[in-house]
Amino acid sequence: MRIGAHGRSLARESIPQVHRILGLMRQRGMVPVVDSGLARQLQSAGLPLDVATETADNPALCNIAFFLSLGGDGTFLDSVAKVGRTGIPILGINLGRLGFLSSTRVEGAEAALDALIAGDHQLQDRGLLELSGDLGAGAPFHALNEVSLHKCDSSSMLAVHAYVNDHFLNTYWSDGLIVATPTGSTAYSLSCGGPILDPACDAMVITPIAPHNLNVRPIVVPGDSRVRLRAEARGDRYLVNHDSSSIALDHPTDLTIQRASHRVRFVRLRGDDPFNTLRDKLSWGVDVRTGGGLHGAKP
Numbered sequence: 001m002r003i004g005a006h007g008r009s010l011a012r013e014s015i016p017q018v019h020r021i022l023g024l025m026r027q028r029g030m031v032p033v034v035d036s037g038l039a040r041q042l043q044s045a046g047l048p049l050d051v052a053t054e055t056a057d058n059p060a061l062c063n064i065a066f067f068l069s070l071g072g073d074g075t076f077l078d079s080v081a082k083v084g085r086t087g088i089p090i091l092g093i094n095l096g097r098l099g100f101l102s103s104t105r106v107e108g109a110e111a112a113l114d115a116l117i118a119g120d121h122q123l124q125d126r127g128l129l130e131l132s133g134d135l136g137a138g139a140p141f142h143a144l145n146e147v148s149l150h151k152c153d154s155s156s157m158l159a160v161h162a163y164v165n166d167h168f169l170n171t172y173w174s175d176g177l178i179v180a181t182p183t184g185s186t187a188y189s190l191s192c193g194g195p196i197l198d199p200a201c202d203a204m205v206i207t208p209i210a211p212h213n214l215n216v217r218p219i220v221v222p223g224d225s226r227v228r229l230r231a232e233a234r235g236d237r238y239l240v241n242h243d244s245s246s247i248a249l250d251h252p253t254d255l256t257i258q259r260a261s262h263r264v265r266f267v268r269l270r271g272d273d274p275f276n277t278l279r280d281k282l283s284w285g286v287d288v289r290t291g292g293g294l295h296g297a298k299p
Contacts (some may be wrong), residue, residue, distance in 0.1 A: 001117070002031045004059045006079050006090065007038045007070040007095075014095040014106075015045040018070050021093065021109050026052050028113055033062050035082070038070075060086045066116055066267065072096025072189070077243045080128075080144045080264050089123050091116070091267035095196040100186050101144075102150035103277055104269060115269050122268045126183050126199060127223065131170030131242050135251045143242040144264060147257050148211065149231050150176035150239045152248065157212060158238055164206075164221050173212035176238075179227050179257045180205045186278075194218040199274050205256075227257040 022032045032053045067093040069079035076092045093104030132140040160177045162169040180189040182197035194207035202223035240247045
């Protein structure tokens with residue numbers, strides 16, 4: 001079984017952990033296929049690749065069964081871009097802190113590999129957004145979490161004219177605007193007051209960033225909607241972001257955000273469901289009056 005692996009800008013203390021995971025893969029008869037960036041990080045730390053480990057940067061050409069994202073949620077988003085339209089399932093092993101996407105802790109890496117071999121896992125499809133418009137080379141772009149418009153630095157607020165299926169929604173005077181997937185509802189949108197959606201929902205969330213009008217609130221629209229945005233930045237530049245990538249623009253342009261034609265596939269292990277993740281990552285049910293114990297926890 002050939003398994004791809006990607007790690008982005010690993011912390012020094014995480015590099016030996018990644019090296020150990022690659023060793024566990026080889027012990028189980030797997031063939032690790034790492035990208036060149038991860039190979040360089042291991043080499044720089046004095047942990048060169050074993051001869052049984054391959055290096056390749058295009059998963060589509062490597063006959064890979066699964067793809068390991070070794071890091072935090074930023075690394076997982078990178079892995080989604082690398083896998084692209086191939087449909088290769090991604091398993092996130094969290095080496096960072098919060099990790100909504102990379103939900104398997106590094107301590108559970110060995111059990112996770114055994115589950116892949118035994119087939120003791122489920123595959124879950126998640127929707128992507130497609131961003132199109134006058135954005136230069138590479139468009140259209142795709143995002144697992146969100147597409148957002150944001151003012152640059154300390155410039156004046158944006159005016160973002162928003163349409164849903166060609167029906168005018170609102171002009172948002174704000175620092176920016178987020179269009180998020182259910183997966184991304186626990187990311188940037190959540191920090192701006194947006195609702196949490198079950199990943200199984202077929203919907204998008206439109207969330208303003210620091211709106212000038214305090215009565216403006218996030219809104220949930222159907223997942224098959226076509227959202228059109230046009231930003232005016234009073235002569236200053238503004239940013240168009242798709243997940244962790246940004247494009248700087250200095251002119252008004254129409255941007256279209258809609259459901260992508262392809263989806264990304266997550267590996268979900270036994271006991272790994274979105275409600276468990278919410279309780280764990282957001283400390284739901286923790287009663288601070290009892291020293292951090294769970295209040296009303298089910299047996």
